[in-house]
Amino acid sequence: MSEAAALASVHQSFRQCFDIIEKQHEEWKLAIKECDSILVTLSNLAEQLQACNKVTFEKTPLSTFTDLQDRLYFKLKAAMDLTLEKLNDNMCSVQKVRDAVSHQVGAVLYVYELNMEKLGLDASLKRSAVSPSVADMLEWLQDIEKYYRNQYIRRKLLLQVNPDRLSEIQSLPRAWAELEDKSTAKQQLVEDTLLGVALFREAECEKDRFS
Amino acid sequence: MRYTGIHSLDNSLPGKSPGFVTPKRPALTGSARKIKDNVADWHNLMLKWENLNDSAFGLASKIVNLRVSLLSYEKMLVDDTSPTNENIHQDKEELERMCSELVDILQSMHQIQMKMEKLTSTFKGVCDLEAFQCRGEASCPVLFHTWPTSLFYETSQKMSDMYKKEMSLKRTIVGEIAHTPDQDLLMVYLSCWLYQPYVDNSIKVLLESMLLETGHRAI
Numbered sequence: 001m002s003e004a005a006a007l008a009s010v011h012q013s014f015r016q017c018f019d020i021i022e023k024q025h026e027e028w029k030l031a032i033k034e035c036d037s038i039l040v041t042l043s044n045l046a047e048q049l050q051a052c053n054k055v056t057f058e059k060t061p062l063s064t065f066t067d068l069q070d071r072l073y074f075k076l077k078a079a080m081d082l083t084l085e086k087l088n089d090n091m092c093s094v095q096k097v098r099d100a101v102s103h104q105v106g107a108v109l110y111v112y113e114l115n116m117e118k119l120g121l122d123a124s125l126k127r128s129a130v131s132p133s134v135a136d137m138l139e140w141l142q143d144i145e146k147y148y149r150n151q152y153i154r155r156k157l158l159l160q161v162n163p164d165r166l167s168e169i170q171s172l173p174r175a176w177a178e179l180e181d182k183s184t185a186k187q188q189l190v191e192d193t194l195l196g197v198a199l200f201r202e203a204e205c206e207k208d209r210f211s
Numbered sequence: 212m213r214y215t216g217i218h219s220l221d222n223s224l225p226g227k228s229p230g231f232v233t234p235k236r237p238a239l240t241g242s243a244r245k246i247k248d249n250v251a252d253w254h255n256l257m258l259k260w261e262n263l264n265d266s267a268f269g270l271a272s273k274i275v276n277l278r279v280s281l282l283s284y285e286k287m288l289v290d291d292t293s294p295t296n297e298n299i300h301q302d303k304e305e306l307e308r309m310c311s312e313l314v315d316i317l318q319s320m321h322q323i324q325m326k327m328e329k330l331t332s333t334f335k336g337v338c339d340l341e342a343f344q345c346r347g348e349a350s351c352p353v354l355f356h357t358w359p360t361s362l363f364y365e366t367s368q369k370m371s372d373m374y375k376k377e378m379s380l381k382r383t384i385v386g387e388i389a390h391t392p393d394q395d396l397l398m399v400y401l402s403c404w405l406y407q408p409y410v411d412n413s414i415k416v417l418l419e420s421m422l423l424e425t426g427h428r429a430i
Contacts, residue, residue, distance in 0.1 A: 050395075051402070
């Protein structure tokens with residue numbers, strides 16, 4: 001296989017990988033947004049549970065309903081369990097994005113390693129007006145992969161609160177949003193990278209069409 | 212709003228055209244007909260109750276919000292005597308209006324609950340009639356698949372007891388919601404309203420069992 005053929009197959013795998021990242025990133029944003037609203041519900045329920053614990057029912061007009069506090073507590077807990085289940089489902093979608101991206105980036109690295117010797121250092125570093133260099137793109141892919149991995153683990157850890165620590169649950173939406181804020185610059189990472197390789201992907205598409 | 216008692220499920224398909232009738236099974240008559248109709252009524256009443264409960268909850272939370280803002284405003288007045296009570300007057304009128312609206316909804320819910328009790332007493336009547344008809348015999352006939360008639364009465368009794376208790380809780384809440392300054396208690400009132408602690412989660416199973424037994428739901 002010639003150098004040109006090696007470069008072509010590496011480029012091909014880059015293109016596939018970027019296509020998949022673009023799709024996965026949409027899923028990611030969707031799942032995170034869904035989590036936002038679930039966490040608000042959860043924090044709301046925590047507030048209600050706290051109020052239910054704080055109020056001394058015997059001293060209120062509700063004193064005639066002797067088992068009311070237990071019943072309300074049970075209902076609120078059940079609602080909370082249901083919400084936690086939903087949250088868990090969403091975190092599974094988030095995890096799936098991370099896994100899919102990791103897998104795809106791994107595949108690109110594998111293709112690169114197969115063709116590394118034939119490609120040579122010069123070709124790996126060469127960039128043109130349309131196409132970034134192979135080295136650049138490899139670095140970007142690894143950054144993206146790291147971003148998803150870090151974000152997932154941070155969010156997962158944040159959500160590992162004991163369901164009985166109501167005040168912590170109540171403050172979850174804020175902590176969750178802060179994670180987003182800190183990573184706004186990084187959030188752009190995926191979008192910026194996709195923008196950076198837009199011309200490259202278009203050119204690869206053209207090539208596909210004519211070959 | 213008056214419930215006229217259409218004996219079919221509200222969410223069922225529109226009726227067949229008159230020219231297309233399949234005389235597969237003979238039409239139900241007597242006790243079986245009555246029971247089947249009653250079960251459909253139960254289903255529809257519960258739907259109506261849920262709808263009213265939702266709109267009442269919306270009102271109740273608005274009332275609570277207004278109460279909280281009025282309270283904080285009154286506190287401000289105590290601290291600093293600036294007499295801009297134009298807004299506060301408006302808010303109080305609004306509060307009054309919403310409270311009377313809530314009382315109206317409560318009244319409609321009470322009517323639904325009374326209808327539920329009436330359904331239960333009809334079941335009781337069917338049971339008594341059956342007991343009279345089969346006196347001296349070893350066992351009464353099963354009208355549908357497996358349930359003895361008395362089970363319909365017991366189930367209906369259980370369900371209407373839940374709503375009765377829930378109704379009295381709601382009445383207490385409506386009486387108190389605009390008069391307590393305790394925010395935690397206000398929160399408890401709201402969650403009680405929304406989560407209906409006296410209507411067990413099992414009620415759905417009870418209703419579905421009756422629907423299944425009487426053939427409203429396909430097995």
